[in-house]
Amino acid sequence: MLRYLLIRALSLSLSLIVASVVIFAVIEVIPGDPATYMLGLNATDETLAALRDELGLGGSALSRYFDWIGGMLTGDFGTSYTYRVPVAELVLDRLQVSLPLAAMALALSTLIAFPIGILAASNRGGVVDYGIMGATQLGIAIPNFWFAMLLVLLFAVTLQWFSAGGFPGWDNPFLALKSLTLPAIALALPQASILARVMRSALLETFSQDYMRTARAKGLSRGQAIRRHALRNALIPVLTIIGLQFSFLLAGAIIIENVFFLPGLGRLIFQGITQRDLIVVESVTMLLVFSVILVTFLVDITYALVDPRLRRR
Amino acid sequence: MIALDRLSLSIHGQPILRDVSLDIAPGEIFGLVGESGSGKSMTALALMGLLPTGAATTGRASLDGTDLLSLSEPALCRLRGNEIGMIFxxxxxxLNPVQTIGAQVAETLTIHGKADATEARAIARDRLDRVGLKHIPMDRYPHELSGGQRQRVCIAAAIALHPRLLIADEPTTALDVTTQAQILDLLRDIVADEGMSLLLITHDLAVVADMADRIAVMQTGEIVETGPTKTVLARQDHPYTRALFAASSHQPDRATYPDPAPLLAVENVTRSYPGPRQGFRRSPPLHAVDGVSFALHEGESLGLVGESGCGKSTLTRAILGLDPIQGGAIRLNGTPVTPQMPRAARADIQVVFQDPYGSFNPRWRVERLIAEPFHLLPDPPRGGDRRDRVAEALTAVHLSPDDMHKYPHEFSGGQRQRIAIARALITRPKLLVLDEAVSALDVSVRARILDLLAELQGEFHLSYLFISHDLTVVRAITDRVLVMQSGKIVEEGATEAVFTAPTHPYTRTLLKAAPRLPDHIGGSHDTLV
Incomplete structure (x- = not known):
């Protein structure tokens, strides 16, 4: 088990190094002069020189890379050119929205997907199964921004239970959670649909396994056999999808954040790109890569907890 | 105690069982024998109330007068594992790969509310001891155990509540002969100790001949003959019983004239694998094949027997030139056999594997499947030529040339094995490696394939390397035999001599463990093994 953990940790660090080199190269080295890119064609020589100075573009690419990495390791992500505040501060601010939003959406998606996936699998070929499969098909097909607008129309405009957008901050946790509820639902719908389908097919796979027959021969009812033997075996593919979904939810909520006027990470990176704020783009990208790799690492560890056969490797 | 009375079963309208009647007395071992598809497993599942969806039954299946077929699902759940246990x-x-063996045995007790968690663990420990797993801790997972040990865990779970009937459906078919003998001994002991009845389902007449008090022979959903084991085997009233018996000990007519020229020379071959990891270090390397030498002559049929893990698969892969060897040399016709050997040299050696279902691409037609080894030839036949060669190969294995337009799923297991042989013959090889090639087949199908192999050997002057754990088959088809144990050849000699007067203790153990059909019956054939 210790060996498994160390190998996973090593692979995590290597992935991070490779990713940082690629991001640095794509943003700072390949396009040529970042300062020209940021200021556009009409910039004067003086402003360009001033920006280069500010960005620390004086040294070689190698020394700039190590400066960048060293800064990030100590929590210094540079200063945003457009906002004129440290990127770390910006990101921390945005994470207060994005992290809870992603967590809520993921929790919702899992809470919905597990029971309906199990229900569909246990009623394979029946009316319930067809109903659930049809509904999840729809859930995947409906664009989530459109679904988000329907939610706003119903719950914010007509019923007036929720506000139509904006984020009041965490001073009042109840209000904060309330404002994240509709966006989380909108984000969770397609995720839950996908997850439910994965759950269903993973379970069906286990139903034909010999150990399920053994369980029934011991006197377990069908439901007991599913709960006690099938579920944990079906968890591996489901965990993989959950890991991917969390990574996606963290940064992929741009459209939903726009629909609900939420100051999240997705919007930050989007604004960074449109305003050519390379410092923001570079650091936030790196941060997202880090979170994706970290989640993958956590999923790997969970695999080993679920399946004893992996602990031996 | 258990009585089936004119039980008939159909699944989605397709008849599976017809008027099956049998009685099992308390403490009795009842053998149910038949080939695949004869309905023997379905009979067991009907008793357990575990029939697949779409099943419709008529007749009665009763346990002490309770009709099992009319019981509700909750009542059946109370019965399974409690009154009737089953192993597969x-x-x-x-076994569930993510649960410890202790938990899986204890579950039988807790699920029926017969013990709380602590008691259940204690009883589970006791039951595991009873099945000979005293030395195995309860927190082991199934993957840490061998096949025989896992079957013991299944038995422990099945007998945890002292059921009155234990159903064992081919309990030893997937196991080695020595393990099989141990498991059968264990079952016999337990049945005697606990006074339970045993319904032993098998395709292997020799297994029930040794074990059962009474047997029933099944064919296509019907019991064709039943009675005390000795009587049934001695009288063989029904033609199917006779056919089954003859097929079990079938000896193909072979006329081989071993040519003194060695075709395959294996000299002091060694193949080792890195040892398993222990923390950050590795234990010493495993010598899967350890200094093996032998020669195979043209036109000769050589058997290689040994139990799983003895190294015969590793040796086979090396002989086929699939894996590198670490020491020694393998030569085919004087040319070294290595993974880098020229393709054309590979055409001289072809292989037939065990599983006739898994070894074909299901989306290819038979013509393409059989013609595939042609890519080994420097100048493969094309168009009409190619089709003629495929037709020729199909004819050689007694299939129709028209079959080349079909897909593999349109054939039975035995027919697929014929296709596999045709594929192996297409390059006109000198040596055919038969890796458990008849092990997955029913006895009657197996007998016909053995006849075919004997015939082809005469016709094409083929040499066979026949790898099997099944001693009966090896005795029937080989001239010489090698016995392999933990990577080494421990005995070598003419097949008859080795089987009648084994010199190495391991060979004696193997022969002793193999279940046998009684000597004084069985028609004109001498009993094998």
């Missing part, structure tokens, strides 16, 4: 064929997959 594949111990490797019969």
């Amino acid at each position: 064929q594949e111990p490797m997959t019969a």
Whole structure:
């Protein structure tokens, strides 16, 4: 088990190094002069020189890379050119929205997907199964921004239970959670649909396994056999999808954040790109890569907890 | 105690069982024998109330007068594992891989509310001890155990509540002969100790001949003959019983004239694997094949027997030139056999594997499947030529040339094995490696394939390397035999001599463990093994 953990940790660090080199190269080295890119064609020589100075573009690419990495390791992500505040501060601010939003959406998606996936699998070929499969098909097909607008129309405009957008901050946790509820639902719908389908097919796979027959021969009812033997075996593919979904939810909520006027990470990176704020783009990208790799690492560890056969490797 | 009275079963309208009647007395071992598809497993599942969806039954299946077929599902759940326990064929997959063995045995007790968690663990420990797993801790997972040990865990779970009937569906088919003998001994002991009845389902007449008090022979959903084991085997009233008996000990007519020229020379071959990891270090390397030498002559049929893990598969892969060897040399016709050997040289050696279902691409037609080894030839036949060669190969294995336009799923297991042989013959090889090639087949099909192999050997002057754990088959088809144990050849000699007067203790153990059909019956054939 210790060996498994160390190998996973090593692979995590290597992935991070490779990713940082690629991001640095794509943003700072390949396009040529970042300062020209940021200021556009009409910039004067003086402003360009001033920006280069500010960005620390004086040294070689190698020394700039190590400066960048060293800064990030100590929590210094540079200063945003457009906002004129440290990127770390910006990101921390945005994470207060994005992290809870992603967590809520993921929790919702899992809470919905597990029971309906199990229900569909246990009623394979029946009316319930067809109903659930049809509904999840729809859930995947409906664009989530459109679904988000329907939610706003119903719950914010007509019923007036929720506000139509904006984020009041965490001073009042109840209000904060309330404002994240509709966006989380909108984000969770397609995720839950996908997850439910994965759950269903993973379970069906286990139903034909010999150990399920053994369980029934011991006197377990069908439901007991599913709960006690099938579920944990079906968890591996489901965990993989959950890991991917969390990574996606963290940064992929741009459209939903726009629909609900939420100051999240997705919007930050989007604004960074449109305003050519390379410092923001570079650091936030790196941060997202880090979170994706970290989640993958956590999923790997969970695999080993679920399946004893992996602990031996 | 258990009585089936004119039980008929159909699944989605397709008749599976017809008027099956049998009685099992308390403490009795009842053998149910038949080939695949004869309905023997379905009979057991009907008793357990575990029939697949779409099943419709008529007749009665009763346990002490209670009609099992009319019981509600909750009542059946109370019965399963409690009154009737069951074990299955594949111990490797019969246990939940993510749960400890202790938990899986204890579950039988807790699920029926017969013990709380602590008591259940204690009883589970006791039951595991009873099945000979005293030395195995309860917190082991199935993958840490061997096949035989896993089957013991299944038995422990099945007998945890002292059921009155234990159903064992091909409990030893997937196991080695020595393990099989141990498991059968264990079952016999337990049945005697606990006074339970045993319904032993098998395709292997020799297994029930040794074990059962009474047997029933099944064919296509019907019991064709039943009675005390000795009487049934001695009288063989029904033609099917006779056919089954003859097929079990079938000896193909072979006329081989071993040519003194060695075709395959294996000299002091060694193949080792890195040892398993222990923390950050590795234990010493495993010598899967350890200094093996032998020669195979033209036109000769050589058997290689040994139990799983003895190294015969590793040796086979090396002989086929699939894996590198670490020491020694393998020569075919004087040319070294290595993974880098020229393709054309590979055409001289072809292989037939065990599983006639898994070894074909299901989306290819038979013509393409059989013609595939042609890519080994520097100048493969094309168009009409190619089709003629495929037709020729199909004819050689007694299939029709028209079959080349079909897909593999349109054939039975035996026919698929014929296709596999045709594929192996297409390059006109000198040596055919038969890796458990008849092990997955029913006895009657197996007998016909053995006849075919004997015939082809005469016709094409083929040499066979026949790898099997099944001693009966090896005795029937080989001239010489090698016995392999932990990577080494421990005995070598003419097949008859080795089987009648084995010199190495391991060979004696193997022969002793193999179940046998009684000597004084069985028609004109001498009993094998």
